[in-house]
Amino acid sequence: MKEEDQVGVMLLLQVLQLVLLLSLCELSSSSLALNYVDHQHQQNGRKSVQPITEAIASLLLNRDFKSSVVFPIDGNVYPIGFYNVTLHIGQPSKPYFLDPDTGSDLTWLQCEPCFACTEAPHPPYKHNNDYVVPPEDPLCKSLQPPGDYKSKTPSRCDYEIQYADGFSSRGFLVKDVFSLNFTGGKTTKPLLALGCGYDQTPGPGPYHHHPSDGMLGLGKGKSSILSQLNEQGYVRNVIGHCFKGQGGGYLFFGDDLYDPSSLSWTQMSPKHPEHYSPGDAELIFGGKTTGIKKLRTVFDSGTSYTYLDSHAYGTLTDLVKKEASEKKLTVAENDQTLSLCWEGPFKSLEEASKYFKPMALSFNSTDGKARDFKNVCLGILNGTEEGATFNIIGDISMQGKMVIFDNENQLIGWHPDKCDPFPKSKAVSI
Numbered sequence: 001m002k003e004e005d006q007v008g009v010m011l012l013l014q015v016l017q018l019v020l021l022l023s024l025c026e027l028s029s030s031s032l033a034l035n036y037v038d039h040q041h042q043q044n045g046r047k048s049v050q051p052i053t054e055a056i057a058s059l060l061l062n063r064d065f066k067s068s069v070v071f072p073i074d075g076n077v078y079p080i081g082f083y084n085v086t087l088h089i090g091q092p093s094k095p096y097f098l099d100p101d102t103g104s105d106l107t108w109l110q111c112e113p114c115f116a117c118t119e120a121p122h123p124p125y126k127h128n129n130d131y132v133v134p135p136e137d138p139l140c141k142s143l144q145p146p147g148d149y150k151s152k153t154p155s156r157c158d159y160e161i162q163y164a165d166g167f168s169s170r171g172f173l174v175k176d177v178f179s180l181n182f183t184g185g186k187t188t189k190p191l192l193a194l195g196c197g198y199d200q201t202p203g204p205g206p207y208h209h210h211p212s213d214g215m216l217g218l219g220k221g222k223s224s225i226l227s228q229l230n231e232q233g234y235v236r237n238v239i240g241h242c243f244k245g246q247g248g249g250y251l252f253f254g255d256d257l258y259d260p261s262s263l264s265w266t267q268m269s270p271k272h273p274e275h276y277s278p279g280d281a282e283l284i285f286g287g288k289t290t291g292i293k294k295l296r297t298v299f300d301s302g303t304s305y306t307y308l309d310s311h312a313y314g315t316l317t318d319l320v321k322k323e324a325s326e327k328k329l330t331v332a333e334n335d336q337t338l339s340l341c342w343e344g345p346f347k348s349l350e351e352a353s354k355y356f357k358p359m360a361l362s363f364n365s366t367d368g369k370a371r372d373f374k375n376v377c378l379g380i381l382n383g384t385e386e387g388a389t390f391n392i393i394g395d396i397s398m399q400g401k402m403v404i405f406d407n408e409n410q411l412i413g414w415h416p417d418k419c420d421p422f423p424k425s426k427a428v429s430i
Helices: 054-061 138-143 225-231 310-326 349-353
Strands: 031-033 069-076 082-089 094-101 108-110 158-162 168-181 191-201 214-217 238-243 249-253 264-267 279-285 295-299 306-308 341-346 359-362 373-378 380-382 391-393 401-406 411-416
Touching: 069 168, 069 238, 138 168, 191 225, 225 249, 279 310, 306 310, 341 349
Parallel strands: 094 214, 108 191, 295 391, 306 380
Antiparallel strands: 031 359, 069 082, 069 249, 082 094, 082 168, 108 214, 158 168, 168 191, 238 249, 238 401, 264 411, 279 295, 279 359, 306 391, 341 373, 401 411
16 A cells, blocks of 8 residues: 555554553554553453544534533553443432443443342442333334334333343343533533343353443444433533553543544544444555455444454464564463463563564544563454454554544544543633
8 A cells, every 4th residue: 555545643552561562663644553462361351644624624613612521441451451430320329330332332230130140349220110211212212123123021121232242231221310520510410311231141252241330332322321411412422532551541521622633533434334433444564565455443442452353363463473483482372361472571562562563454534661571462353253243443452542433523533642631621621
């Protein structure tokens, strides 16, 4: 691919402790850098800027600076293997730890009476019988497959959702009060729909669902918390997150916490309207095309690692293995952390990066102190084997970046960010 044909920006992954990004070289402009992970016992798996287009110019001129909501993010890719945010729900309000997931819509909590509940930080949520959502509610219909929906229980909206890692949740829809602190200094308590999950089943694989009270659905669907807040006039339909390399960060709803002109933007793909997808990607290795193109790609904060389909994964791992062999690196056969690991020692991120060429996904665009490492592992997995239908950009590939999903303008934006401190409103101070 010619340099002038690649438009966008490289997302370099910021990895400060145990996640090794070996994509530190300059790549042509529309690349998203892929990555390696370094650790011993990982348990969970869960673009130079082109001239601003009319869409982005409109974004700059027509922002109405409504208030936003910011949530601290806890957790990390390693050693915990997941992130979570705390939401206060109910009357009286109680805290719950939720997995922020841009790959799904429905927010749900493990709920009494629990038929089958998994390990969780807090007791199951108790719903109010006065706020059970009926089957005819538009939110209910948005959760069902196309066609005539007939609820198993006439008085309530049943749901069943299964995630890519095999984890599933079954329950029914209710409404309750969410206590939200807005950047304008006001606490608001909107009534929002969520799932009362009475039956949760863990996935079968090694990258199983992590312990949490439930899922925070941040997708584009009508049932997502963001869509509901937007429908009720609280925030613009924009979501952003920033994962720190060493853990933590923040999540926000609204559009007044960032400067659009400082971000690189790409259009959301109309081919995949249900996902946060930048469209099809080309796999680049060492600054050269691998011949692997048209990779259907989505951003998914509910997944820790990055997943490629079997063809792309096989091609990439063959190239990486060949390079590692030429550098006299030995495969760590006894390390079961991930599918492909090499023996070290690697004393620093900079040292480890010298052994591998940069890898990237190329899209079309609209315009601390290091510790010694025992092994280094490829932080990319075979998505076909895991049942993934898309090539997934997970948390590990979004660390050290503020990533924006602007549903108002159908744009995805990002720029390097330390993710600390919290962003401040452009209209008012937090």
